[in-house]
Amino acid sequence: MPRFFCHTLLLVFFYFSYYNINMNMKITLIPERCIACGLCQTYSDLFDYHDNGIVRFYDDPDQLEKEISPSQDVLEAVKNCPTRALIGNQEALINGDNPLPLV
Numbered sequence: 001m002p003r004f005f006c007h008t009l010l011l012v013f014f015y016f017s018y019y020n021i022n023m024n025m026k027i028t029l030i031p032e033r034c035i036a037c038g039l040c041q042t043y044s045d046l047f048d049y050h051d052n053g054i055v056r057f058y059d060d061p062d063q064l065e066k067e068i069s070p071s072q073d074v075l076e077a078v079k080n081c082p083t084r085a086l087i088g089n090q091e092a093l094i095n096g097d098n099p100l101p102l103v
Contacts, residue, residue: 028065028086036052
């Protein structure tokens with residue numbers, strides 16, 4: 001195997017392990033921040049609304065945190081929430097900042 005190819009594989013492995021690409025991400029809902037604009041539901045089917053329009057998870061209305069595998073639609077919903085009522089532990093990676101979990 002050529003040396004360049006091995007070096008490239010090593011860099012790819014390091015990138016995926018450092019940025020936790022293969023791992024699940026935690027999505028946290030903060031209902032107090034939600035203004036019921038509807039953007040998150042337009043981006044992802046993971047989200048739905050209570051009768052008053054406040055965000056909730058589609059399959060479990062009482063849950064405020066959920067571990068999911070990263071998907072582009074959920075990442076877009078988190079990124080585009082105008083009030084940051086959706087928080088993801090990989091949100092910094094989306095915005096190009098330091099990829100540490102948000103607290």
